[in-house]
Amino acid sequence: MLKKLLTRLKKFIFEVDQLSRFSVRMILSLFGRPIYLAETMEQMYLIGIGSLFLITLTGIFAGQGMALQFSMELADFGSKNYLGRIMVLAIVRELGPTLTALMVAARVAAGITAEIGSMKSSNQLDALLAFGIDPIRKLAAPRLIALVVMVPTLTVACDFIALMGGWVIALFISHISTTTYFSAVNARLTFGNVFIGLLKPFIFAFIIAFVSCYKGFTTSGGTKGVGRSTTESVVISSITILIVNFIITKVVFTFLKGYL
């Protein structure tokens, strides 16, 4: 039992070490030439525009669900006019970044791992090397840039849509006026809240890029291996996002409480 546990621990430490080294290589590949601009733009389109519908749906229903719950609870205390404030805290600080990142992890991380993993198992990555092309610079760097640009952008979109979803509930179900709702929203859209709401997706983007590319590049075992890597990529990205989300929240509450 203890031996099994030790073996697992060793394997975990080895994986973390490999992932860290790979992440450093990915970051280094952002500097120097060649720069694959066309690939980067294509990835931005695929990740950004491709995920927009999913993020819209997520934003609308998450926002409406939250608003419905909060407004009923706040009504008991006669404070439903504060709905906008609570919505900003819940959406901008927590749910917007987390839900967006989880959706992108589910959709994009799976795609990245499957694509690179298939290339690995059919020797296409070796073919790139044989042509004198660095596969990390060619495949991983454009995806990293695209994620770092698009995940915060999608988060802003998700936040906006969720707040609008909340407004619909406020107006038609909770009977809170538009002015009341939006002035409450405006009151809590402080620098600190917006900062934390943008810092999180920025960090989540790195997590998704590192994990999905690493899992793709280390795929082995043919088609079955691609499936396994894809699943692991989504699971590891999602869990890491949730853990890191908590850590960021804790760190921000400890050190930047005055700005919130």
Next chain:
Amino acid sequence: MIRLERVTFGYGAEPVLRDVSFRIAPGESRVIMGPSGSGKSTILRLILGLDYPWSGHVYVDGRDISSMKFKELQQIRKRIGMVFQDGALFDSMTIGENVGYYLFEHSRLRENEIEQEARQMLQFVDLDQDILDRLPEELSGGMRRRVAIARALLSTRPKLMLFDEPTTGLDPQATQNVLALINKLKEVEQISVIIVTHQIADAFKLADKFVVINQGRVVFDGDFEQLRTCETPEVVEFLTPFRNSIGEVVKRHFI
């Protein structure tokens, strides 16, 4: 041109290759034979620097690549053409994009000029130019293999080409086409080739010198006549099922 010196390498804890040494002079061609899993393809990966040996040295054009940095290695790789076992064509690109890929990445040629080069290369490998816009999945195995050869040739006009099981999984007609193409490269283009195969009948049509690998060790390195008369048990055991092919070669060359 290529020299392996006491190379040992493996993927897990167990070595796949043990103390492998042989050399291939400029202009020479060599077939590396051996049963499946004996480490033949690994030798090609080591020559291309896709893997680093655990111990020993791999020399390409007199330079030891086993301790080279990534960027230096990239320069060496550009001088060698490699045709992978299944062609390893980029499946999301058209045939034209595949064949002209190296030029897209490394030259300043315009798109139409690259397309022109790709067309010529397809003609060289006896493929219709109208497949230029098709995807690899739309081609047969033999055609894909020839596209892979065209892609490798158009890359740097290499003086050395490595072939990993070039005829495996092909029907007899496609096999003949690929073999003819490899011979054309050797004879017309004066390109040295190293071919890994376990198809003995094909091996004799491709080279005059052979290396036989068994369980990661070189058990034979020599020409056809030496191979035919070799009494090393591993070589005899490996060649026994192919006595007819050997007989045919003897008839063709010696009678």
